[in-house]
Amino acid sequence: MNKARSNPLNTLAMHGALILYTLIALFPVFIILINSFKERRSIFREPLALPDSESFSTIGYETVMQQGDFFLYFQNSMIVTVASLFFILLFGSMAAYALSEYRFRGNMLMGLYLALGIMIPIRIGTVAILEMMVATGLVNSLWALILVYTAQGLPLAVFILSEFMRQVSDDLKNAGRIDGLSEYTIFFRLVLPLVRPAMATVAVFNMIPIWNDLWFPLILAPAEETKTLTLGSQVFIGQFVTDWNAVLSALSMAILPVLILYVIFSRQLIRGITSGAVK
Amino acid sequence: MTALSLKNVNKSFGKVHVLKDVNLDVEEGEFVVFVGPSGCGKSTLLRVIAGLEDATSGEVSIGDEVVNMTPPSKRGIAMVFQSYALYPHLNVRGNMTLALKQEGQPKSVIEERVQTASRMLNLEPYLDRYPSELSGGQRQRVAIGRAIVRKPELFLFDEPLSNLDAALRMNTRIEIANLHRQLGASMIYVTHDQTEAMTLADKIVVLRDGRVEQIGSPMELYNNPANQFVAGFLGSPSMNFFPARIIQDGDDRIMGVRPEDLFLADDGILSARVSHVEKLGGDTNVIAHLKDHQITARLFGQHAVEEGQDLRFGFNPQSAYHFDTYGARLY
Numbered sequence: 172m173n174k175a176r177s178n179p180l181n182t183l184a185m186h187g188a189l190i191l192y193t194l195i196a197l198f199p200v201f202i203i204l205i206n207s208f209k210e211r212r213s214i215f216r217e218p219l220a221l222p223d224s225e226s227f228s229t230i231g232y233e234t235v236m237q238q239g240d241f242f243l244y245f246q247n248s249m250i251v252t253v254a255s256l257f258f259i260l261l262f263g264s265m266a267a268y269a270l271s272e273y274r275f276r277g278n279m280l281m282g283l284y285l286a287l288g289i290m291i292p293i294r295i296g297t298v299a300i301l302e303m304m305v306a307t308g309l310v311n312s313l314w315a316l317i318l319v320y321t322a323q324g325l326p327l328a329v330f331i332l333s334e335f336m337r338q339v340s341d342d343l344k345n346a347g348r349i350d351g352l353s354e355y356t357i358f359f360r361l362v363l364p365l366v367r368p369a370m371a372t373v374a375v376f377n378m379i380p381i382w383n384d385l386w387f388p389l390i391l392a393p394a395e396e397t398k399t400l401t402l403g404s405q406v407f408i409g410q411f412v413t414d415w416n417a418v419l420s421a422l423s424m425a426i427l428p429v430l431i432l433y434v435i436f437s438r439q440l441i442r443g444i445t446s447g448a449v450k
Numbered sequence: 451m452t453a454l455s456l457k458n459v460n461k462s463f464g465k466v467h468v469l470k471d472v473n474l475d476v477e478e479g480e481f482v483v484f485v486g487p488s489g490c491g492k493s494t495l496l497r498v499i500a501g502l503e504d505a506t507s508g509e510v511s512i513g514d515e516v517v518n519m520t521p522p523s524k525r526g527i528a529m530v531f532q533s534y535a536l537y538p539h540l541n542v543r544g545n546m547t548l549a550l551k552q553e554g555q556p557k558s559v560i561e562e563r564v565q566t567a568s569r570m571l572n573l574e575p576y577l578d579r580y581p582s583e584l585s586g587g588q589r590q591r592v593a594i595g596r597a598i599v600r601k602p603e604l605f606l607f608d609e610p611l612s613n614l615d616a617a618l619r620m621n622t623r624i625e626i627a628n629l630h631r632q633l634g635a636s637m638i639y640v641t642h643d644q645t646e647a648m649t650l651a652d653k654i655v656v657l658r659d660g661r662v663e664q665i666g667s668p669m670e671l672y673n674n675p676a677n678q679f680v681a682g683f684l685g686s687p688s689m690n691f692f693p694a695r696i697i698q699d700g701d702d703r704i705m706g707v708r709p710e711d712l713f714l715a716d717d718g719i720l721s722a723r724v725s726h727v728e729k730l731g732g733d734t735n736v737i738a739h740l741k742d743h744q745i746t747a748r749l750f751g752q753h754a755v756e757e758g759q760d761l762r763f764g765f766n767p768q769s770a771y772h773f774d775t776y777g778a779r780l781y
């Protein structure tokens with residue numbers, strides 16, 4: 172491993188491959204960004220050109236700001252994503268801890284039941300979910316979305332986290348018990364910090380689908396005051412005319428928060444890996 | 451007063467019966483070592499004593515009080531783990547003081563105990579470091595310090611030295627023995643290493659498959675093992691076993707002779723071919739084949755023995771042990 176790494180040719184090839192991959196991955200984002208700053212004609216004439224003094228225009232951003240309540244949509248998306256992630260991580264890790272730490276009757280079955288959701292897409296239950304939300308009066312509220320996304324994220328979270336929690340040293344938990352820590356303290360102060368990389372992974376996996384989802388906002392919360400960013404941006408995509416300036420601008424702005432959240436989580440991921448565990 | 455007493459303790463994990471009718475008394479101030487091969491249930495027994503596992507049946511008393519229903523933190527015990535199990539988010543001081551803070555001890559008491567313990571273990575320069583900034587030996591000392599500050603009636607050690615290298619292991623072993631002398635507390639020490647058991651223990655408990663095979667002082671067990679298992683487990687190199695019929699036709703017993711009881715003799719009763727020689731300077735270990743049986747002789751001093759050589763060994767018949775075919779000691 173070390174030998175391979177110190178070989179300059181290998182290093183070159185490795186970095187070359189990574190740079191190539193980065194370019195490919197970032198290309199669409201880059202195209203969206205540059206075109207969002209161009210006027211409509213230039214977008215179609217030269218989609219790959221950078222905006223220059225002639226083609227530069229912020230008309231897209233202006234339209235987005237004027238049309239509808241963009242900041243409200245933005246805020247809604249943010250609330251829904253952050254709250255869902257919070258609940259997924261909280262309940263997912265608690266369930267995972269119970270499954271991995273305590274021996275009780277039906278432990279295995281419970282684990283399987285909780286993991287079942289990974290294989291069954293939640294959208295199959297859309298009609299039932301809608302009926303339920305109508306019955307509980309949650310339609311057109313952000314809670315409807317938060318609850319659905321939490322349910323959608325939990326199976327994978329429990330599955331991944333319980334696997335990681337099994338690897339947390341028993342001795343460490345037992346040391347805490349002998350020192351008189353409560354099970355909650357052991358869970359929050361000893362176990363959670365040690366599975367932080369897994370938590371970050373779960374957060375990243377869940378964040379993007381929730382942020383980008385169009386289906387549930389459209390069905391459960393289409394009201395003006397509960398629209399999410401993705402749903403809000405749809406006004407610019409018409410059946411006959413699409414306001415590309417506005418769409419690209421809205422998309423550009425939608426990328427930012429996910430990027431910020433991603434940076435936060437991935438820092439956690441790296442810190443978790445490097446922060447020397449028990450031994 | 452007995453520091454610990456176990457009465458018919460059993461432990462099962464589902465269908466697996468791990469501890470079988472364990473009975474044991476530990477006197478105040480005694481150093482007791484549980485020894486046995488890996489997987490024989492030593493750690494499980496220790497965890498039952500600590501209250502980290504519930505006994506399936508039987509009674510655990512610490513200091514004359516039945517503690518079956520008492521949580522670990524209220525049993526007056528402290529435990530040192532094989533993997534150190536230090537809290538990664540706390541520095542050395544934080545690791546040592548956590549339990550005292552949980553108990554609600556006043557600051558002055560906490561400070562004083564940390565002072566005393568860190569002086570005893572030479573940890574004073576490291577109090578503000580985090581576990582990840584310490585070496586293995588230092589971590590183990592912190593783990594021991596964390597146990598000392600609680601002033602427990604009973605210390606539990608679960609293979610505390612097995613992650614250390616040989617030199618450090620010997621030093622720490624001596625440190626633990628000193629600690630026992632200084633503190634005078636009762637200690638239970640789990641190990642699979644018979645040298646640790648022999649050197650540290652006032653009393654050794656030999657376990658096999660969750661059953662107590664024999665209890666006694668190191669020399670009692672060495673001189674008077676109850677069965678073939680105990681005889682083979684204690685002493686290094688371990689006792690030689692061979693069928694008595696090699697010496698006397700028709701004898702179906704098993705004979706045991708310690709390597710140190712064998713000597714070279716031209717008219718020796720055992721004739722064997724040397725397969726390997728370990729020259730240690732002070733001692734020479736000769737590994738030889740007696741028909742299909744491997745025997746080891748520990749000869750004092752230096753000997754010019756070569757591989758492939760045919761040798762004759764003798765032993766004093768009084769020093770031989772006899773076992774029946776099931777391994778029970780005959781005489």
Ligand SMILES: Nc1ncnc2c1ncn2[C@@H]1O[C@H](COP(=O)(O)OP(=O)(O)O)[C@@H](O)[C@H]1O
Nearest residue numbers: 463466468486487488489490491492493494495
């Ligand atoms: N939590 C558990 N669940 C099921 N079996 C266990 C558990 N803990 C220990 N065992 C079993 O009990 C036996 C004794 O284990 P242990 O006490 O750790 O042995 P030792 O410490 O002597 O090496 C082993 O066979 C192990 O598989």
Ligand SMILES: [Mg+2]
Nearest residue numbers: 492493494609
């Ligand atoms: Mg063990």
